Amino acid sequence: MSEASTSSSTSSDWNPAPSDPVLEDLEPVLLWRAFDGIRRVPRPSKQEAQIVAHVDAWAAAHGFGVRADDFGNRVIVVPASPGCEHAPITVLQAHLDMVCEKNAGIEHDFLKDPIRLRRDGDWIGAVGTTLGADNGLGVAAAMAAALDPDIQHGPLELLFTLDEETGLNGAAALDPAIVKGRTLVNLDTEEDGAIYIGSAGAAAVQARRQLERQTVGEPLDTLQLMVKGLSGGHSGVQIHEPRGNAIKVMARLLAMALERQIDVRLLTLDGGSKANAIPRECLAQLLLAPHQRAALEAVVEDVRQLVRGEIGVHEPAFEIVVTALQAGTDGPTAPLRSEDRDALVRLLDAAHHGVWMMSSQVPGLVETSANLAVVRTEEEKSTAQFSLRSSSNEALRRVAQQLVSLCRLAAVEAQVDIGYPGWAPDPSSLLVRQTAAVFESLFACPAAIKAVHAGLECGLLSERLTGLQAISIGPEIRGAHSPDERLSISSTLRFYRLLGALLERLSTA
Numbered sequence: 001m002s003e004a005s006t007s008s009s010t011s012s013d014w015n016p017a018p019s020d021p022v023l024e025d026l027e028p029v030l031l032w033r034a035f036d037g038i039r040r041v042p043r044p045s046k047q048e049a050q051i052v053a054h055v056d057a058w059a060a061a062h063g064f065g066v067r068a069d070d071f072g073n074r075v076i077v078v079p080a081s082p083g084c085e086h087a088p089i090t091v092l093q094a095h096l097d098m099v100c101e102k103n104a105g106i107e108h109d110f111l112k113d114p115i116r117l118r119r120d121g122d123w124i125g126a127v128g129t130t131l132g133a134d135n136g137l138g139v140a141a142a143m144a145a146a147l148d149p150d151i152q153h154g155p156l157e158l159l160f161t162l163d164e165e166t167g168l169n170g171a172a173a174l175d176p177a178i179v180k181g182r183t184l185v186n187l188d189t190e191e192d193g194a195i196y197i198g199s200a201g202a203a204a205v206q207a208r209r210q211l212e213r214q215t216v217g218e219p220l221d222t223l224q225l226m227v228k229g230l231s232g233g234h235s236g237v238q239i240h241e242p243r244g245n246a247i248k249v250m251a252r253l254l255a256m257a258l259e260r261q262i263d264v265r266l267l268t269l270d271g272g273s274k275a276n277a278i279p280r281e282c283l284a285q286l287l288l289a290p291h292q293r294a295a296l297e298a299v300v301e302d303v304r305q306l307v308r309g310e311i312g313v314h315e316p317a318f319e320i321v322v323t324a325l326q327a328g329t330d331g332p333t334a335p336l337r338s339e340d341r342d343a344l345v346r347l348l349d350a351a352h353h354g355v356w357m358m359s360s361q362v363p364g365l366v367e368t369s370a371n372l373a374v375v376r377t378e379e380e381k382s383t384a385q386f387s388l389r390s391s392s393n394e395a396l397r398r399v400a401q402q403l404v405s406l407c408r409l410a411a412v413e414a415q416v417d418i419g420y421p422g423w424a425p426d427p428s429s430l431l432v433r434q435t436a437a438v439f440e441s442l443f444a445c446p447a448a449i450k451a452v453h454a455g456l457e458c459g460l461l462s463e464r465l466t467g468l469q470a471i472s473i474g475p476e477i478r479g480a481h482s483p484d485e486r487l488s489i490s491s492t493l494r495f496y497r498l499l500g501a502l503l504e505r506l507s508t509a
Contacts, residue, residue: 022117022124026489028496030148034140039132040114045097045165047111048072052096055160058143069175071162078146078156084507087154089181092145092499094138094188095164095171095457099481102129106483125486133487134480135164138187145499153503157181161457164188165481168420171460183431183506184470185499186458190477191450192491193443195435197471198362198425198451200236200389201418201459203396204275205403207384209343209412211377213334220265220287222325225250225300227271229317232280235371235387236454239278240355242314244307246282247271247372251348253303253320254284258345262295264288265335269344272374275387279373285325287335297322332379344382347410348375351386356399359391359451361425366453368395370403384412389453391422423459423470425451431469438501443494473498 019036026032037058043051055074059066065077074096080087100110106128108116116127125131142158145151159179161170189196227246231238250271257264264286271282288296304320312318335341353372359365368390375384386403390396400416407414426432427449439447458470475495476488 020117022119027493028144028148030144031140031492031496034143035133035137038136038140039117042111042113043096043098043132043136044100044110045163048096048162052162055096055139062147064146067178069173069178071170071173071175073162073170073174073178074158074160075178076146076158076160078158080155081152081507084152084154087507087509088183089155089157090153090503090506091157091159091179091181091184092142093159093161093184093186093457093461094135094142095161096135096139097163097165098132098134098136099130099165101481101483103483120486122489123486124489126483129483130481131485131487133477133485134190135188137475137477137487137492141187141496141499144496145503148500151500151503152507154507154509155181156503159184164457168455168457168460171457171464172420174461174464176464176466179465182465182467182469184458184461184465184468185502186456186470186472187474187499188456189452189472189474190480191448191474192476192488192494194448194450195432195439195471195473196450196452196456197427197429197432198359198365198391199423199456199459199472200391200453201393201396201420201422202455203388203400203419204417205386205388205400205407206415206417207347207386207407207412208415209340209382211340211380211382212337213332213379214337215334216265216287218289221290221293222267223286223288223293223296224323224325225253225284225286226321226323227253227282227319228280228321229319230278230280230315232278234454235276235278235369235373236389236452239369239371239389239453240366242311243278244311244315244318245353245372246279247348247375248353249303249307249320250282250284251345253299254345255349256303257296257299258342260295260299262288262292262299264296264341266341266345266377267333267335268331268377269382270376272372272385275373275385276371277373278371282375285331336377340382343410343412344377347407347412348372348384350406351384351403356390357395359425361427362449362451365391365425365451367391368399369453370399391424391451391453393421393424396422420455421459421463423451423456423462429469431471434505435471435473435502438505439498442498442501
């Protein structure tokens with residue numbers, strides 16, 4: 001059977017050993033065999049029909065029941081090991097879709113082609129594309145555990161969700177009726193030796209103001225200010241680090257100029273590119289009277305030195321560049337009214353960026369943060385986008401409300417979108433204590449108990465499934481969502497051993 005056609009599965013597809021030479025001799029065989037089957041099946045987000053068919057056929061081949069909801073999420077019902085029928089149901093949860101990215105020059109059709117594997121020492125990667133170990137490895141581990149005669153377990157439900165990578169949409173749409181268990185092991189974290197017990201929820205605030213422009217009679221210089229050279233980064237993972245936000249630097253500069261009575265006539269203000277990224281660059285175009293040029297240059301130098309003093313050691317490439325432009329350069333030629341300019345600049349200067357609060361439950365964890373992510377000016381309107389994160393749903397709502405209040409003070413419209421809820425850490429939960437005890441017994445050292453300031457499906461699932469206890473574990477995966485994605489072979493074995501030992505522990509409850 002060709003690799004491209006394996007999504008039409010029969011029981012013969014699950015042979016006793018991986019067929020890809022890269023995976024030969026790897027342990028545990030059942031897990032790598034399942035992963036080998038998964039990496040052959042196309043599964044982009046929102047286009048998961050082939051992987052759903054693959055999972056359904058696998059379940060049918062082994063006599064497992066399947067429950068599905070209207071969104072397409074699947075629960076595979078796996079009977080308990082003999083003698084463990086009365087143990088509580090354990091839910092093993094992973095998502096079926098993957099991020100599809102490839103390097104320039106790589107010929108690969110994610111709707112047709114299998115992922116080509118490569119091996120480099122302890123690491124499995126793909127040839128020029130994402131590997132899909134996020135979260136194909138989690139799916140494979142659940143499938144392997146269901147079949148492994150060496151793993152004793154109670155009744156299992158393998159919960160496979162869809163469309164996780166574009167906003168946790170499968171978990172958000174889950175019909176609770178298809179899930180009976182209330183002990184959930186999520187298999188979607190990417191750190192060896194860690195047990196994750198919390199994650200952040202997300203919200204967005206969109207600010208918008210209608211603009212009016214004014215005519216200018218006197219001759220003015222056209223200037224461009226550019227903040228550049230900042231590191232940027234993920235607004236969840238790096239938000240606590242001393243990294244500059246280019247929009248905040250530009251707002252600081254313009255606010256300082258206004259305080260010094262420099263009449264900057266703003267044409268455009270644009271910065272940032274993605275809601276979940278810390279802005280690396282920001283560009284402003286403005287008109288200025290020639291006699292105020294030196295005063296503006298002094299403000300630029302002051303802000304340059306202040307920012308370098310605050311974060312320069314962490315942002316060595318940071319720079320502010322002033323460039324003279326020809327009149328009528330691309331974009332509007334009439335500046336904003338002073339009222340519109342002041343409202344925009346003051347809002348961006350006053351809005352908080354960075355950590356709001358650290359967790360009281362998990363040392364070192366950011367509980368709540370805000371990222372001033374994107375600003376745009378068009379001919380007749382300006383928009384700003386703030387991305388918020390918190391493992392406390394109440395804190396998420398509170399920060400959003402404070403931003404709305406700030407927008408209203410600046411006579412700016414604001415709209416709040418609560419994306420998905422947080423998963424509040426509970427270090428004292430029975431499941432956390434059981435998992436930590438199993439880990440220490442297995443590896444003779446304590447696990448790292450952690451939470452992540454980014455999204456996991458556990459928050460949504462906890463909201464949908466009343467009384468749910470959850471933890472998240474996984475092997476070491478690096479470079480996820482990029483063609484550099486790679487999976488540690490040795491950590492995969494340790495992860496699978498932990499999963500098996502935990503299932504055995506839960507089977508005796």
